[in-house]
Amino acid sequence: MIGENKRVEEMNYFELIAWLGIGSSHPGGFPATKQNLDAVQIKPEEYVLDAGCGSGLTACHLAKTVGCKIMGIDINSQMIEKARQRAEKEGVSHLVEFKVADVYELPFADNQFDVVIAESIAVFLDKVKVYRELYRVLKPEGRVADLEMAILKEMPAAVRHQMEECFGSGTNPLPFQEWLEALAQAGFQDVDIKNPQPLRDNGNIVLNELKKDWVLVKDLMSKINRQPGLVRRLQKNAGFMKRNRSYFGFGLVYGRKPTPPPLKLGFKDRLWQVLFRRKPRQ
Incomplete structure (x- = not known):
């Protein structure tokens, strides 16, 4: 397992977050999650995909507060x-299911979900490729x-290099x-950006979120x-964001999948409808 035979200094950001088990390392932390869920207005009858669910914090919160089904x-x-x-300890296993999957190749048929939520995954990936699969x-x-981090002004090459050192070359x-x-x-x-805001100095957000999450705090020490x-590794990442937060903001990248237009009928199908007042042959 990650972390058992690998030093934190050698882990990339994904490995570090996975080893810690944190689910709210995104900008704004869990308060931003709740703010964005309010904006999306998910209904109890809707089926939700949480892409990049982490330790399930958002999915379980949604199950408890809305009562919808979540994958x-x-x-x-x-x-x-x-x-x-x-999910088991919070009593929502009947509403929430979790499985290992790659967001580039989701193991689901077309047209399965009413809503897809994600938090700070596309920033590390091929954005259009991810969004096409979610579509x-x-x-x-x-x-x-x-929910994704955004650039508010042009970033110097040196700052971008430091960012990639902290969070990985694909950031x-x-x-x-x-x-x-x-x-x-x-x-x-x-398409729209909901709840856009600048990045604030909230200290070491990863460590703060770890301390607030009962699933994780027990084995943090x-x-x-x-x-x-x-601690030094977390302080390095937090220090970079504190020094350079004026370059960053975040917001909810939001869009709707349109209903496809009706198929145009060929001449034979139109003639069939007129003559026999029936639907075109399938």
């Missing part, structure tokens, strides 16, 4: 195990709601307009004892 997926099996434990599994008129936040363009390129309509470099 959570994450590429890391450790996260999925923690998510299942959380595929959404039902017509389904919504995507993705690529976009200006808000480019986030919307990526969503539109994938086919979504009515043992991990610090086993890995003395953990």
Whole structure:
């Protein structure tokens, strides 16, 4: 397992977050999650996909507060195990299911979900490729709601290099307009940024969120004892964001999958309808 034979200094950001089991390391933390769920207005009868569910914090909160059914997926099996434990202990296993899956190749048929939610995954990935796959599994008129970090002003090369050192070479936040363009390129309509805001200095957000999450706090100290470099690693990432927060903001990248237009009938089908007043042959 990650972390048992690998030092935190050697882990990439995904490995670090997976080892810690944290599910709210995104900008704004869990308060931003709740604010965005209010904006999306998910209904009890809707089926939700939580793409990149982490340890299941958002999915279980949604199950408890709305009562809808949720499918959570994450590429890391450790996260999925923690998510299942959380759902069991919080009494929502009848509403929430978790499975290991790759957001690039979701193991679901077309048109399955009413809503897809995600939190800070596309920033590390090919945005259009991710959004096209989310588009595929959404039902017509389904919504995507993705909380992501954005660039508020041009970032110097040195700052970008430091960002990649902290969070990985694939880290690529976009200006808000480019986030919307990526969503539109994938086919979504009515694209919008909900709850846009600048990044605030909330200290070490990863450590803060760990301390507030009962699933994770119990083994945080043992991990610090086993890995003395953990606090330094978290402080390095937090220090970068504190020094450079004026470059960053975040918001909910939102869009709707349109209903496809009706198929145009050929001459023979139109003639068949006129002569026999029946639906065209299938």
